[in-house]
Amino acid sequence: MSDNNKDISRRNFLKRLGGGTVALSAAALPGCDLKRNPVSGESVTAQGDIPTDKMTYRTNPKTGEKVSLLGYGCMRWPTVSEGVARDGEEEIDQEMVNRLVDTAIEHGVNYFDTSPAYCKGKSERATGIALKRHPRDSYFIATKLSNFAPSTWSREASLAMYHTSLKELQTDYIDYMLLHAIGMGSDGMREFNHRYMDNGVLDFLLKEREAGRIRNLGFSYHGDIKVFDYLLSRHDEYKWDFVQIQLNYLDWRHAKEINPRNTDAEYLYGELEKRGIPAIIMEPLLGGRLSKLHDHVVSRLKQAEPERSVASWAFRFAGSWPGVLTVLSGMTYMEHLEDNLRSFCPLKPLTEEENRFLFETADLMMQYPTIPCNDCKYCMPCPYGLDIPAILLHYNKCVNEGNVPESCEGEEYRRARRAFLVGYDRSVPKLRQASHCIGCGQCAPHCPQSIDIPAELHRIDGFVESLRGCTFNRTNVRPLKRNET
Structure with missing residues (x-):
């Protein structure tokens, strides 16, 4: 390709x-x-x-x-x-x-x-x-x-x-x-x-x-x-x-x-x-x-x-x-x-x-890949109380449902923005959301899929802040490619 x-x-x-x-x-x-x-x-x-x-x-x-x-x-x-x-x-x-x-x-x-x-x-x-x-x-x-x-x-x-x-x-x-x-x-x-x-x-x-x-x-x-x-x-x-x-x-x-x-x-x-x-x-x-x-x-x-x-x-x-x-x-x-x-x-x-x-x-x-989280929960419990699988799975759900808007000017932006933010607050309590990740890295070694969990959490948190403030960052839309830094 x-x-x-x-x-x-x-x-x-x-x-x-x-x-x-077919x-x-x-x-x-x-x-x-x-x-x-x-x-x-x-x-x-x-x-x-x-x-x-x-x-x-x-x-x-x-x-x-x-x-x-x-x-x-x-x-x-x-x-x-x-x-x-x-x-x-x-x-x-x-x-x-x-x-x-x-x-x-x-x-x-x-x-x-x-x-x-x-x-x-x-x-x-x-x-x-x-x-x-x-x-x-x-x-x-x-x-x-x-x-x-x-x-x-x-x-x-x-x-x-x-x-x-x-x-x-x-x-x-x-x-x-x-x-x-x-x-x-x-x-x-x-x-x-x-x-x-x-x-x-x-x-x-x-x-x-x-x-x-x-x-x-x-x-x-x-x-x-x-x-x-x-x-x-x-x-x-x-x-x-x-x-x-x-x-x-x-x-x-x-x-x-x-x-x-x-x-x-x-x-x-x-x-x-x-x-x-x-x-x-x-x-x-x-x-x-x-x-x-x-x-x-x-x-x-x-x-x-x-x-x-x-x-x-x-x-x-x-x-x-x-x-x-x-x-x-x-x-x-x-x-x-x-x-x-x-x-x-x-x-x-x-x-x-x-x-x-x-x-x-x-x-x-694969054109819009989700984060490869299998919800095994081997990364849990987080010492800082984050619900790591719930955060990743909510992001994946929104990718699959088309609720990850591409820009503030997109024709579906308001609907997608509301769906992402409302769903995020409902599925993950605020004190367990990605914004509380300090990057300690204790979760990553336990992941069978070798996800760089702190990097994904920080990326998702940045995307959420972009949605809340409408200071949209296009690089936060898709999952980080595994060969990117």
């Missing part, structure tokens, strides 16, 4: 979004009985009962077991106040967790993915309570050795974390054990060695697999490609049973453009496929960003598949690759679960034409 094309106007951007390589109906959408996704606000078509015997399964090549193509990610369990258990400040709604797990199992979901780090340490316990009510051979438990902090790098601390997982999950074996977030940090190889090699923890896990207390051993990859390539180069020795990667239609070819430390999913998946290693997929929605698209993209997808949600395109993309064992989704609400069940009961694989359509959509989305 030429440099001139990188700075197309929003009007031309929207004009290009109106067309595409022949779409120009007719108005038929009348539907719609309800709203409680998180994305997306209209979801009510389609009646979901079949309980149509789940698509993939076969684990090592064990021959059938794994549901939809996997339940247990990072976002609901709380009693109907929120999401991410900060650890609220009690998990165990009754609702039980209902969600029961509904998932009833419809064929049998893979449940958790971690000691999820819900500030509460996810494994809630997951274990819900699953214990079902026969142990009716589901697979995946958890992780999440020894991120240097205080957990010792052999004693890491093994204690492993044994605590078994206790919290109320089981004497783990079906899928992961070395968690390999490649994170400023020096991925150095941290990998500290966490798993120097202390003998990887050797311990390999012996646990030999003993049968771990049925499948793999790792989840974030960031430093040297670590990914190194671990695959030793596949003959370690015999990885699976690897968890981030894969979606935006990251397929644009991950490195979004963040130079990331690697395109096309490469990651291809390296696993060459070796016959099953892929577990995380972030098929990029932390929900692919369900909160620009209105023109939403219209485009809805014209192609009126009865399917926008999110279903991303899930079908991830599930259509044959080397994928399961696609994880963090489903907080029953509406999430029901919508995803419709995508996988059974899966309708994407055609080559539909893949081209999504790749073109991704190319167009």
Whole structure:
């Protein structure tokens, strides 16, 4: 793409979004009985009962077991106040967790993915309570050795974390054990060695697999490609049973453009496929960003598949690759679960034409890229009380909805300005807004996407001040390119 094309106007951007390589109906959408996704606000078509015997399964090549193509990610369990258990400040709604797990199992979901780090340490316990009510051979438990902090790098601390997982999950074996977030940090190889090699923890896990207390051993990859390539180069020795990667239609070819430390999913998946290693997929929605698209993209997808949600395109993309064992989704609400069940009961694989359509959509989305925040909340808590994810997600929402005005003279400036500022004050309390960031940098090392969080917060704060004072600064409109300073 030429440099001139990188700075197309929003009007031309929207004009290009109106067309595409897929022949779409120009007719108005038929009348539907719609309800709203409680998180994305997306209209979801009510389609009646979901079949309980149509789940698509993939076969684990090592064990021959059938794994549901939809996997339940247990990072976002609901709380009693109907929120999401991410900060650890609220009690998990165990009754609702039980209902969600029961509904998932009833419809064929049998893979449940958790971690000691999820819900500030509460996810494994809630997951274990819900699953214990079902026969142990009716589901697979995946958890992780999440020894991120240097205080957990010792052999004693890491093994204690492993044994605590078994206790919290109320089981004497783990079906899928992961070395968690390999490649994170400023020096991925150095941290990998500290966490798993120097202390003998990887050797311990390999012996646990030999003993049968771990049925499948793999790792989840974030960031430093040297670590990914190194671990695959030793596949003959370690015999990885699976690897968890981030894969979606935006990251397929644009991950490195979004963040130079990331690697395109096309490469990651291809390296696993060459070796016959099953892929577990995380972030098929990029932390929900692919369900909160620009209105023109939403219209485009809805014209192609009126009865399917926008999110279903991303899930079908991830599930259509044959080397994928399961696609994880963090489903907080029953509406999430029901919508995803419709995508996988059974899966309708994407055609080559539909893949081209999504790749073109991704190319167009990159003209106005959002900040690559996946709402994992690893940057929290902020020592100065900022709600970092809420700030970044509000900015992304406004980019997608066209509420980031280009200039004071723009024809939509007043509407967009009001939408941005009013929405900002409603979604982020004033004392937790970007203006209070002092640039201490404590958040940035914990970000799996390697976002320069202080720089983004200061940029957003400058943009907000421009809107409030109408001293507009054009450079604050778009996210900072990763190769800019």
